[in-house]
Amino acid sequence: MASSENLLTIRNLHTGFRIKDTYYNAVDDISINLNKNEILAIVGESGCGKSTLATSILGLHVANNTKVTGEILYKDLNLAGLSEDKFNDIRGNDIGMIFQDPLSALNPLMRIGEQISESLVYHTKFTKEQRAERVLELLNQVGIPNPARVANQFPHQLSGGMRQRVMIAIAIACKPAIIVADEPTTALDVTIQAQILDLLKELQAETKSGIILITHDLGVVAEVADRVAVMYAGQIIEEAPVEELFNNPKHPYTRSLLNSIPQMNSENEKLQVIKGLVPSLKNLPRQGCRFSSRIPWLAADTHEEDPVLHEVSPGHLVRCTCWKHFDFEGAEGGQLR
Numbered sequence: 153m154a155s156s157e158n159l160l161t162i163r164n165l166h167t168g169f170r171i172k173d174t175y176y177n178a179v180d181d182i183s184i185n186l187n188k189n190e191i192l193a194i195v196g197e198s199g200c201g202k203s204t205l206a207t208s209i210l211g212l213h214v215a216n217n218t219k220v221t222g223e224i225l226y227k228d229l230n231l232a233g234l235s236e237d238k239f240n241d242i243r244g245n246d247i248g249m250i251f252q253d254p255l256s257a258l259n260p261l262m263r264i265g266e267q268i269s270e271s272l273v274y275h276t277k278f279t280k281e282q283r284a285e286r287v288l289e290l291l292n293q294v295g296i297p298n299p300a301r302v303a304n305q306f307p308h309q310l311s312g313g314m315r316q317r318v319m320i321a322i323a324i325a326c327k328p329a330i331i332v333a334d335e336p337t338t339a340l341d342v343t344i345q346a347q348i349l350d351l352l353k354e355l356q357a358e359t360k361s362g363i364i365l366i367t368h369d370l371g372v373v374a375e376v377a378d379r380v381a382v383m384y385a386g387q388i389i390e391e392a393p394v395e396e397l398f399n400n401p402k403h404p405y406t407r408s409l410l411n412s413i414p415q416m417n418s419e420n421e422k423l424q425v426i427k428g429l430v431p432s433l434k435n436l437p438r439q440g441c442r443f444s445s446r447i448p449w450l451a452a453d454t455h456e457e458d459p460v461l462h463e464v465s466p467g468h469l470v471r472c473t474c475w476k477h478f479d480f481e482g483a484e485g486g487q488l489r
């Protein structure tokens with residue numbers, strides 16, 4: 153069960169990428185908290201800014217092309233604008249990370265054991281023997297059979313699922329308070345995906361860490377998340393505890409995302425979804441309701457001039473007022489497929 157002890161506070165975060173001489177915000181005024189002992193899912197279509205949020209928290213941007221402003225408060229530090237030196241102390245130690253593609257995140261020329269050991273060398277005073285012992289303990293903890301053998305192997309000798317387990321072992325090696333997992337199961341087939349999600353859940357329950365899980369897959373969200381933030385065009389457009397979001401979605405975008413999941417037991421085979429894509433970074437609407445062009449059948453005055461998040465029930469926030477007027481039914485532009 154999630155606790156309300158706050159681990160990370162994000163306030164008015166903006167992350168802009170430079171294109172020629174102008175910065176365009178891919179994350180545009182995001183405020184959200186991560187609590188201890190919870191899995192917070194960030195969900196949305198490709199291009200909505202999920203990974204940019206993750207890389208902002210991890211300080212993984214090229215400084216001369218990126219501008220990060222606002223607050224990412226961890227303990228008494230603001231991670232937005234922190235120096236690379238200070239970030240090196242925090243990444244891997246306080247904040248662990250898991251990425252989509254373990255093959256490109258792992259060093260192909262280093263044995264698994266050495267790669268897991270690296271962050272222990274950097275962040276702990278363990279002796280060589282203690283590190284070797286911890287490596288085996290970690291491999292065991294992430295469910296890798298025969299840890300001693302695997303520690304001596306190279307990444308290409310392992311399956312995709314095993315490599316992702318190794319990435320998770322690296323992420324938790326220093327017992328971080330926070331883990332940022334960006335599409336950790338997207339590259340895996342469905343059965344392995346389920347195993348990795350189970351593992352993440354188990355580890356989270358054991359360590360009481362807070363996990364930010366970035367995904368486009370609502371099935372993954374339903375499986376593991378405690379709380380969900382739905383992003384569209386650089387903003388959070390809806391945020392709620394997971395059951396509330398699935399049972400009582402408000403924003404048209406959330407409803408469309410949920411509607412796009414086929415239900416096994418549904419008698420109605422037709423899915424109503426909203427046409428269109430997240431606009432490119434340069435073409436993101438910066439004023440008014442960013443979703444209005446996707447739902448042109450709603451009158452202009454159903455949108456707020458400057459949409460903000462409204463709390464519609466405890467912990468359930470929705471941006472703009474257009475949701476009150478939205479319906480798929482008979483709507484021009486609503487797509488039946």
Ligand SMILES: Nc1ncnc2c1ncn2[C@@H]1O[C@H](COP(=O)(O)OP(=O)(O)OP(=O)(O)O)[C@@H](O)[C@H]1O
Nearest residue numbers: 169178196197198199200201202203204205432433
């Ligand atoms: N380094 C960069 N320079 C310029 N634009 C970028 C950069 N990184 C991301 N973008 C743009 O910022 C926007 C948000 O991208 P981001 O990768 O954060 O979205 P996402 O929701 O994670 O999508 P995906 O699931 O495809 O990774 C997109 O329009 C993307 O093209």
